[in-house]
Amino acid sequence: MSSPRETDLYYPIKAYLEDQGYVVKAEVGAADVVALRGAEPPVVVELKLGFSLALFHQCVARLKVSDDVYLAVARQPGKRFARALKDNVALARRLGLGLITVRLKDGLVEVHCDPGAYAPRKQKKRQQALLREFARRQGDPNDGGQTRAGLVTAYRQDALKCALYLFEVGACKGADVARAAGVSAATRMMRDNHYGWFEKVEKGIYGLSPAGAEAVSTTGRILGAD
Numbered sequence: 001m002s003s004p005r006e007t008d009l010y011y012p013i014k015a016y017l018e019d020q021g022y023v024v025k026a027e028v029g030a031a032d033v034v035a036l037r038g039a040e041p042p043v044v045v046e047l048k049l050g051f052s053l054a055l056f057h058q059c060v061a062r063l064k065v066s067d068d069v070y071l072a073v074a075r076q077p078g079k080r081f082a083r084a085l086k087d088n089v090a091l092a093r094r095l096g097l098g099l100i101t102v103r104l105k106d107g108l109v110e111v112h113c114d115p116g117a118y119a120p121r122k123q124k125k126r127q128q129a130l131l132r133e134f135a136r137r138q139g140d141p142n143d144g145g146q147t148r149a150g151l152v153t154a155y156r157q158d159a160l161k162c163a164l165y166l167f168e169v170g171a172c173k174g175a176d177v178a179r180a181a182g183v184s185a186a187t188r189m190m191r192d193n194h195y196g197w198f199e200k201v202e203k204g205i206y207g208l209s210p211a212g213a214e215a216v217s218t219t220g221r222i223l224g225a226d
Contacts, residue, residue, distance in 0.1 A: 171207030
């Protein structure tokens with residue numbers, strides 16, 4: 001069985017557009033596919049077997065000749081392609097492009113979004129969460145672009161404040177830690193023990209675990225000290 005080619009996408013897309021009353025021709029000027037219907041502006045489709053930045057660049061360039069530009073790729077099975085499709089549909093919408101997939105085994109054509117101006121709605125809850133995290137975080141303890149592993153959050157900084165207090169005074173009541181460390185959620189934080197830094201000594205009283213004592217050694221960086 002021969003390897004798939006970009007040309008394998010053409011005839012399913014041609015048939016799909018012709019069913020909608022378009023006259024379709026391939027390789028017109030710089031465009032892979034051009035479709036015309038009456039006096040309407042041309043529809044331009046760029047064909048690729050998979051997603052790439054170059055494909056988006058091509059389609060953005062075609063917006064100089066028409067507002068109706070689609071990118072078309074071969075549809076693949078599996079979750080990896082499904083995630084890539086979701087992300088690239090979002091990108092296409094932001095760029096004012098349409099996106100089509102073609103299932104090569106049977107020629108199924110699916111339009112996932114049409115070209116058009118994009119006005120994203122801001123998600124207030126996410127924006128507020130972002131601003132809360134920014135306000136709560138002390139200093140700037142992370143390096144831009146680092147992986148999520150080891151990322152210092154405001155939650156981690158608060159947990160370390162609790163660990164520092166326990167390191168200095170020993171096991172004590174959660175309410176005392178909350179007051180002295182300035183962390184209102186200290187009791188819940190120690191009870192949940194997300195980082196494994198705390199251990200329950202008795203009801204309402206918490207101490208520091210060996211992992212917590214080790215974490216205290218990195219206080220300067222985590223708490224945003226210069």
